[in-house]
Amino acid sequence: MYSERMFMNFRMLKEQVLDLVYPDALYCICCGKVIDSTRPYRLCNECRREIRWATGRTCRKCGKILSENNPGDICFSCREHAHIFDMGFTCCEYGQLPRSIVFALKYHGRTDIGRTVGMVMHDRMEALRRETGLMYDLIMPVPMHPEKERIRGYNQASVIGKHFARLEDMPFCPDVLLRSRNTAPLRGMTPEERRQILSGVMTLRNAEAIRNRDVLLIDDIYTTGATVDGAAEVLLAGGARQVYVLTFAAGADVVKSE
Ligand SMILES: [Zn+2]
Ligand SMILES: [Zn+2]
Numbered sequence: 596m597y598s599e600r601m602f603m604n605f606r607m608l609k610e611q612v613l614d615l616v617y618p619d620a621l622y623c624i625c626c627g628k629v630i631d632s633t634r635p636y637r638l639c640n641e642c643r644r645e646i647r648w649a650t651g652r653t654c655r656k657c658g659k660i661l662s663e664n665n666p667g668d669i670c671f672s673c674r675e676h677a678h679i680f681d682m683g684f685t686c687c688e689y690g691q692l693p694r695s696i697v698f699a700l701k702y703h704g705r706t707d708i709g710r711t712v713g714m715v716m717h718d719r720m721e722a723l724r725r726e727t728g729l730m731y732d733l734i735m736p737v738p739m740h741p742e743k744e745r746i747r748g749y750n751q752a753s754v755i756g757k758h759f760a761r762l763e764d765m766p767f768c769p770d771v772l773l774r775s776r777n778t779a780p781l782r783g784m785t786p787e788e789r790r791q792i793l794s795g796v797m798t799l800r801n802a803e804a805i806r807n808r809d810v811l812l813i814d815d816i817y818t819t820g821a822t823v824d825g826a827a828e829v830l831l832a833g834g835a836r837q838v839y840v841l842t843f844a845a846g847a848d849v850v851k852s853e
């Protein structure tokens with residue numbers, strides 16, 4: 596279809612224009628301050644320090660940063676809710692600055708930020724490999740419903756995953772899972788409600804690609820884990836051996852007040 600190709604060309608052009616407007620390491624991706632090219636992750640010193648990076652204790656199940664008042668090795672949320680995925684990891688806590696990074700990538704067309712986030716996640720994975728010897732066979736983004744993706748123009752998890760996979764030098768499989776049902780925004784829903792809504796929304800398109808393989812699922816943020824559980828459910832039923840999850844940012848480890 597010529598219209599689809601035109602759209603693809605437009606997207607490539609837009610990426611090139613973004614590269615000119617936001618070249619690597621010129622402006623802090625959080626506050627927009629001019630930075631020199633030696634700053635890692637295109638962040639100014641202040642913003643980099645402000646972000647709570649996952650360098651200390653993390654939940655051994657979902658990977659979120661453990662709160663100081665949590666003496667255990669598992670987060671408050673994982674104590675109450677079991678997960679379908681095998682193990683999760685994250686790079687930082689979903690505070691104000693990571694939120695602004697994710698929002699720019701998701702809602703303001705800043706696909707160039709996907710490259711930076713991919714770099715952050717690659718460094719996190721390198722550290723995890725050193726610490727735990729973690730291995731996997733292929734990388735897969737959490738899929739977005741095609742209609743939603745058409746409107747946004749891209750799936751941010753796929754943009755991140757593509758850059759991450761290039762750095763990892765591992766196979767990237769964006770078309771194996773399909774989000775076959777669209778869902779309303781999940782903000783404000785309880786973990787149980789999310790789980791019910793997200794069960795059965797994904798379809799496996801190519802079981803051969805994942806049979807007896809360890810899959811690493813990529814997403815921008817981790818909140819309750821209901822989305823990645825929905826994906827893991829389908830992948831494990833389809834024959835995947837292990838399903839790991841790596842996200843850029845995960846919600847704080849807090850006791851639910853309700
Ligand atoms: Zn900054
Ligand atoms: Zn957890």
